[in-house]
Amino acid sequence: MIYWQLFLSFLQIGALSFGGGYAAMPLIEAQIVTSHGWLTTTEFADLVTIAEMTPGPIAVNAATFVGTKIGGILGALAATAGCILPACVLVTLIAGLYLKYRDLSVLQSVLGTLRPAVVAMIASAGVSILLNAFWGGGTIALKETNVIMVGIFVLCFVLLRRTKWSPIAVMVLAGVLNLAISMFP
Amino acid sequence: MKRKHVLWKLFVSTLYLSAFTFGGGYVIVTLMKEKFVDELHWIEEDEMLDLIAIAQSAPGAIAVNGAIVVGYKLAGLSGALVAIAATTLPPFVIISAISFFYALFRDNFVVSRLLAGMQAGVAAVIASVVWDMGGKVVKQKSVLSVGIMLAAFMAVCVYRVNVVTVILTCIGLGILRALLAGRKKA
Numbered sequence: 098m099i100y101w102q103l104f105l106s107f108l109q110i111g112a113l114s115f116g117g118g119y120a121a122m123p124l125i126e127a128q129i130v131t132s133h134g135w136l137t138t139t140e141f142a143d144l145v146t147i148a149e150m151t152p153g154p155i156a157v158n159a160a161t162f163v164g165t166k167i168g169g170i171l172g173a174l175a176a177t178a179g180c181i182l183p184a185c186v187l188v189t190l191i192a193g194l195y196l197k198y199r200d201l202s203v204l205q206s207v208l209g210t211l212r213p214a215v216v217a218m219i220a221s222a223g224v225s226i227l228l229n230a231f232w233g234g235g236t237i238a239l240k241e242t243n244v245i246m247v248g249i250f251v252l253c254f255v256l257l258r259r260t261k262w263s264p265i266a267v268m269v270l271a272g273v274l275n276l277a278i279s280m281f282p
Numbered sequence: 283m284k285r286k287h288v289l290w291k292l293f294v295s296t297l298y299l300s301a302f303t304f305g306g307g308y309v310i311v312t313l314m315k316e317k318f319v320d321e322l323h324w325i326e327e328d329e330m331l332d333l334i335a336i337a338q339s340a341p342g343a344i345a346v347n348g349a350i351v352v353g354y355k356l357a358g359l360s361g362a363l364v365a366i367a368a369t370t371l372p373p374f375v376i377i378s379a380i381s382f383f384y385a386l387f388r389d390n391f392v393v394s395r396l397l398a399g400m401q402a403g404v405a406a407v408i409a410s411v412v413w414d415m416g417g418k419v420v421k422q423k424s425v426l427s428v429g430i431m432l433a434a435f436m437a438v439c440v441y442r443v444n445v446v447t448v449i450l451t452c453i454g455l456g457i458l459r460a461l462l463a464g465r466k467k468a
Contacts, residue, residue: 110284111342121343147380152303153373154343161377173378177370184342188350189362191336196355199332207465212331213427214452217434218360222308223408224439230401243380246402253406258413259425264313268403275399276392 099168100175105159106133107179114156121156127164136163156180249274288357289364295420296349296368301376303345309404310335310345312411314352324356331415341434345369429457 102130106128114121121146129135136144148158160180164173197202228237230246251272262270295317303310311334318325325333333355337347346369353365419427430452435441 114341114343122297128318133391134326151373151376151380152301153370153376157370157373158377161374162381164383171298173374177374181342181346181366181370184340184347185350185362185366186348188336188340188342189354189359191340192333192351192362195332195336198426200384200461203457203460206460207453208332208335209427210430210456210459211285211335211449211452212328213419213431214434214448215331215335216419217431218438218445218448219308219312219334219408220412220416220468221436221439225411226309226401226403226408230398230405246399249399249402250406250409253292253403253422254409257406257410261433264407265298267407268302268400271403271406272396272398272400275402277397 100171102133103164103168103172103176107156107164107176108182109179110156110159112183121154121159125156125159129159135167139180140166245275245278285357289361292356292361293364293368294351295322295354296365297371300345300349300369301372308344309408311348312408314348315411318352324351327415329355329420335449338445339453396454 099129110121110124110128114124126141130138130141144159144162145155147162148155151158157177157180160176161173164176166172168175195204199208227250230250231239231243232241233243249271253271254260256267256270257264296314298315299310299313303313315327315330317336319327319330331378333351334348337344340347346366349365350362351368353361353363355361357364416431419431434448434452438445439446
């Protein structure tokens with residue numbers, strides 16, 4: 098049955114993709130292009146583009162996209178359920194253990210050591226988004242810099258630090274500014 | 283605070299964050315921190331960092347995992363379920379719709395310019411949050427904490443080490459520290 102196959106495939110993707118986001122990409126490709134042939138390579142590339150352009154985690158986007166194509170809305174539901182089920186069980190379990198035992202000195206020490214690393218990982222994700230915005234994934238050179246993007250970034254940063262603007266308002270402003278600038282060259 | 287009120291607020295906040303968050307899991311956990319720590323004061327900052335670490339160390343999408351831990355922390359199992367529903371609903375609806383008229387969407391000038399600009403905005407949001415959180419780590423005046431932060435940044439950003447490796451290494455280091463501290467006390 099196709100719903101069951103969709104569920105099982107995305108169950109594997111959900112259970113094995115450590116590290117989030119792009120870590121899931123090769124797993125998704127292996128399941129839906131290579132082993133089941135549900136998408137062609139071109140359709141898979143389209144899926145990656147859609148996932149980048151829309152909100153939401155890539156794995157969930159992929160589950161909905163492939164599920165809809167193969168089995169309509171029911172297929173999308175089956176694939177999405179399979180995709181998030183492993184996380185639901187595991188994360189709830191770990192969160193429960195954490196809330197119960199976090200006062201243990203070992204756990205305190207582990208978490209104290211982890212916190213600076215988490216800050217570093219968020220910073221690192223920020224750097225890759227920044228590089229992509231300034232240089233579009235091309236060569237990183239001073240004269241290749243997208244000056245408009247640098248300007249928008251600086252303006253947004255100042256707004257966030259100096260005013261009470263909400264992050265989402267700032268992000269929307271950034272998008273509208275870029276659109277407005279590219280309309281009046 | 284009434285339970286029903288917490289669940290409703292949790293649903294609305296997570297739905298809103300999920301619908302407007304472009305750029306993956308780290309962006310959404312950053313915005314969750316702004317919402318639940320800075321704005322609503324429902325979670326302590328240190329606790330939020332622990333929850334993010336849990337969300338990252340488990341398999342699966344960070345946004346979904348983040349929603350589960352925050353929901354579970356605020357309202358137990360029902361909180362986790364509400365947060366999961368709210369996080370998956372927007373991408374589910376949007377992708378279902380888009381998969382029917384994808385080509386039109388991809389080639390739309392307005393949409394692509396808006397999304398390109400939003401990248402710079404997202405980068406600014408992350409920079410601002412890292413500024414705050416990194417500043418706090420530096421203020422602890424612990425050489426080890428700053429060292430871990432710098433080493434982790436180099437490892438992930440420059441040497442492209444898998445985040446799971448970094449997390450497991452930190453867990454090992456933390457256990458080692460606890461054992462050493464225990465021996466000193468004995």
